Amino acid sequence: MAFTLPDLPYPHDALASKGMSRETLEFHHDLHHKAYVDNGNKLIAGTEWENKSLEDIVRGTYQAGAVAQNGIFNNASQHWNHNQFWQWMTPGESRMPGELERAINGAFGSVQDFKTQFAAAGAAQFGSGWAWLVKDSGGNLKITKTENGVNPLCFNETALLGCDVWEHSYYIDYRNKRPAYLTNFLDNLVNWENVASRL
Numbered sequence: 354m355a356f357t358l359p360d361l362p363y364p365h366d367a368l369a370s371k372g373m374s375r376e377t378l379e380f381h382h383d384l385h386h387k388a389y390v391d392n393g394n395k396l397i398a399g400t401e402w403e404n405k406s407l408e409d410i411v412r413g414t415y416q417a418g419a420v421a422q423n424g425i426f427n428n429a430s431q432h433w434n435h436n437q438f439w440q441w442m443t444p445g446e447s448r449m450p451g452e453l454e455r456a457i458n459g460a461f462g463s464v465q466d467f468k469t470q471f472a473a474a475g476a477a478q479f480g481s482g483w484a485w486l487v488k489d490s491g492g493n494l495k496i497t498k499t500e501n502g503v504n505p506l507c508f509n510e511t512a513l514l515g516c517d518v519w520e521h522s523y524y525i526d527y528r529n530k531r532p533a534y535l536t537n538f539l540d541n542l543v544n545w546e547n548v549a550s551r552l
Contacts, residue, residue, distance in 0.1 A: 354404055356432055358382075358390045359439070367444035372537040377525045385521050386435045393428035400425070407433050408506060415507040430502035434483060438517055443544035453549035460494035467496075472535040474498040475518045484535070486514040488552065513551045514543065 361382055366375040397403050402410045402425060411433055414426035449457075454464060461467040467486075475484030478498040485497045487510040494513070497505070505512040516538050523534035 355394045356390050356407065358387045359436060361439055363442075363444045368442060368542060371444065371541040372526065372534075373442070373542060374526050377522070380525065381517075381521055382435075382439065386432070389428045389431040389435065393425065393432055396425045396428060402429075407436075411504065411506045415503070427502050430504055430506075433506065434502060434504050434515060434517065437512060437515060440547050441514055441516075441544055442538075442542045443547075447543060447545045449545040450549040453545060453552060456494055456552065461496075468536075468539045470496050471514075471516075472532060472539060475516055475535045476532045478518050481519040484516045484518060485510075485512055486548070487512055511551060514548045 361378065365378045365382075368378065369375055397405075397410065402413065405413070407429060410425065410429040414422040414429065449464065457464055457467045461470060471484055471486060474496050475498065478484060478500070480500065482498060482500045483502075483504065485499065485505055486494065487497055487505045488494055489510050497510075499505075499507075504515070516535060518531060518535070523531060527534040527537075
């Protein structure tokens with residue numbers, strides 16, 4: 354089955370007052386994400402992955418590890434990552450639900466300590482990649498970072514929150530100030546209700 358580019362859950366200019374410009378979303382969603390969808394569809398055509406779910410393709414091609422699978426994995430994983438990323442942001446106000454706040458306090462000491470550690474992970478990711486809040490197979494919350502398009506599905510973890518730290522996600526608005534982008538993401542953009550729903 355062919356994959357399709359989902360519409361943004363808000364207008365392109367909806368996040369502008371919160372630190373993510375219309376231009377960034379036009380480039381990031383309409384061009385970068387669309388390219389992952391289009392390239393992925395071309396690569397899976399006629400292969401064993403053509404009628405598999407996106408999640409199955411990500412897990413299967415990552416585990417296969419063959420060079421021939423790399424293009425499929427890269428595009429499928431980035432399609433999955435971005436499908437989540439748009440949902441993890443909101444133009445409205447978003448308060449952290451009590452259940453999530455208690456879980457974060459228990460795992461990291463405080464919400465502020467969590468934000469500091471999450472931002473540090475994203476800033477320390479060399480080159481392209483993602484920073485994540487995940488729930489592992491034992492039900493524990495932890496912060497991870499991955500290179501390129503690798504995501505928590507590859508490790509049988511549940512992605513509760515992810516932040517794209519590829520340069521195309523922030524360079525128009527923040528230039529080389531990735532830490533400032535990460536801080537703004539956590540303080541102003543995150544849809545905490547969506548994060549809590551994944552617990």
